[in-house]
Amino acid sequence: EYSVDVTLPLGTSLETTDNLVRQIESYLMSLPESDLTFALVGASSGFALGSSGESEKASLTVVMKPKSKKTVDDMVEEARRNISKYPGAKINVTKQEHGGFGGGAPIAINIEGPDLNTLKVLAEQVKEIVKQVPGTREVNSSWEEGRPELQLRINRQRATAYGISPSTIASTVQTAFQGTVATQIRLAGEEYNVLLQLKEIDRQNQTDLKKLYLPTATGGMVPLAEVVDFVQTTGPNKIRRENQTRQVQVTSQIVGSDLGKITGIIKERIQREIILPPNYDIVFAGNIKEMQEAFGALTLALLMAIVLVYIVIAIQYENLVHPLAIMGSLPLTLFGISWSLLLTGRIFDVSAFIGVIMLAGIVVNNAIVLVDYIETLRSRGMERIDAILEAGPTRLRPVLMTTLTTVLGLIPLALGIGEGSEMNVSLATVVIGGLTFSTVLTLVIVPIIYSVLDDLAVWTKRTILRKTGVTLEYRR
Template sequence: MEADLPQIAIGKPSFSFDQQGGGNGFAIQISGDSTEILNDLAIDIARSLETVEGLKDVISDGDSGNKEIRVNIDRVRAANVGLSAQAIAQSVSIAMRGENLREFRDRSGEIAIRLAFRENDKQSIEQLADLPLYTPEGRRITLGTVASLHVGRSPDSIRRTDRQTAVILSANLENDVSIDDVRPRVKSLMDQMQLPPGYSWKEGRGFERQDDTADMMATNIILGIACIFLVMAALFESLILPFSIILGSIVFSIFGVFLLFAATGTTFSFMAMIGIMILIGVVVNNGIVLVDHINNLRQEGVSRDAAIVTAGRDRLRPILMTVATTIVGLLPLAIGTTQVGGDGPPYYPMARAIIGGLAFSTVVSLLVVPALYVYFDSLAAWGRKVMRTARQGRVRALES
């Protein structure tokens, strides 16, 4: 859209994208007591943010309001002539907005009467400064003698955070630049700026929600792994053997996610965390199929090492076929730009997380899971031997 816009000599158009909707948005919040000071700070900070590499179209919501004329009454001068701020404000209100008077009645009915300045008498700030005011003694003065007038902008809305007024500075990101790339640059710049006492800055609410969401997803992943552990412990009738799959499949799958993200330059996002949650439930299937077949062969009398070799040979083709079909099915989503709801976060981080973790963990787990199985099975056998020796020693002690 920006590429097709014609050149405008008097300005540069910009577009604002919703950060939470998956767009290229970045925002910071400045808080303090005075709206005027916040607006002045926002102008200086916006000018500084324009110099940050990767940011463009920096705007402040304090400048988004309409223009207004602000009348600052000098209360000392007004008191000297016998006028109150309320009386002056009432005169200004009548001049600008008018005032309804009592209806005029005649034979034809009632006629509404409204007292107001003519439109051509309220076109400039100079005309407002010449507004006549009358003192209690009947002396005529002008508004400019007891008040100062200047043009400013009124905010569309007043934001408050923790009982303080806040101003939001938002910006768009350059192409091929992520929020994580810009975030440390902005933090470094803002840490160097000296804000007045009582004024502070922080990243926008989108970042707070993003951090809260990341913490929640990390908790969900841990709970998911715990549930998977309980299922595998019940299946294998062991509290030790499930660790061979958790360490051999899940850990290496997460490592594979970051490996593929680094190779493709994909930014780790909320959708990537959803992909990891899905991945955890998928990669354990390969380990469960392998370890369960090893246990079945051992129950038939096959030695442990022979059972591992036989199970690896028997389950190699099904595991590779399952992984290959999953990866091929996710490839269109991984290389496409489809977004949730059309304008939400893209799907490809989730698809790439599943593909990278599944591919890497499959290759590694075919070697690591059997090795860990041997280790934990030997550890379990040693534990059983220790317990058996301890029981025999206790029995001998009781007999003697």
């Protein structure tokens, strides 16, 4: 799936927006890869049910056919090229993320502080920096100034003289133009709200607003214009707040680049080029924040996996030293992971991290097969070096068979074959690279680690027994 957000100039009618959306929808459905579309006119993709909506905005979601020849990324690029030509329309095409970090922008930067005008200036500076970083596109700001608004500024001196409170003014205007639920009635067992407000013909413009009358403390009536000054101005469409702090958010999509790398460049430039006033802050949110939180949790999961694998092997062998030789195969996967991602041009994301956790339980199998056979041969009276030389060639075939079955089974997933497989290509790539590389090195490195640890264990025992006057006979 991918989404198309359309923004027309402020004040554009719902009909005009709908006509443009129908044209875009018609083009998108003409593409052979498109299965169905869903359009929402009068709201952007961040629209929440029950909110007011905006007539100049619209959002479309396009669902692709299963087993399409083109990927979602290909369709996003094609849609960008062909629907960005409509004059006066600002169109963003983004890939829908599933199983990842939600549907927000990959890069989201929150500028926080008390004054909206200062936030606007800082947001423009951040926006320009993000635009200049390679790999970013469709850089937007949540600040959208220009929507006409009529402010009612209360003349407190005159309002006090008439005995009219600000809450009375606010409730009167709200009742007249937005309506207030006066009571409820029950018809045929159903309850209905009775909304009290002016007729539609009497609440069309500023002139109608000025005709409103307010009750005074003495029981009389006074025109609204007598205690209120009407000021026509423009203001932001929405004011964002988080933890009671005002903020403006700058967002950006990325293409063909590492999210972590781009974020690092943006952070460095912001710290170098922007001087923040007191009580203002710039906070990185979006997918990068979620990725950092996910990486923290996955790091803990990886450590737990390594510890549990070691405990299981130690219990099985009834030995604390030889399991360390088996665990020595784990660091070998790092070389394969790095090279596999580098050669394929893929990034180390959460999916890849999950692949690393999988490797913690997979790669030790080959080392277990090798070390277990070495121990078996030594228990039969064979010298250590002879047992190692015998175990390598003997266990080569089962080790290779175990690795090949896993690698061959993951190749279709690594190539992105199949519907929805795109989200797991990094996982498959990491497992294939790490397992292949560790298998080759396991046959060489693990016996070396085994020998070193075995010598260390013997030396430790001899040192302890020497102090007790006991001699330890040891065969290599």
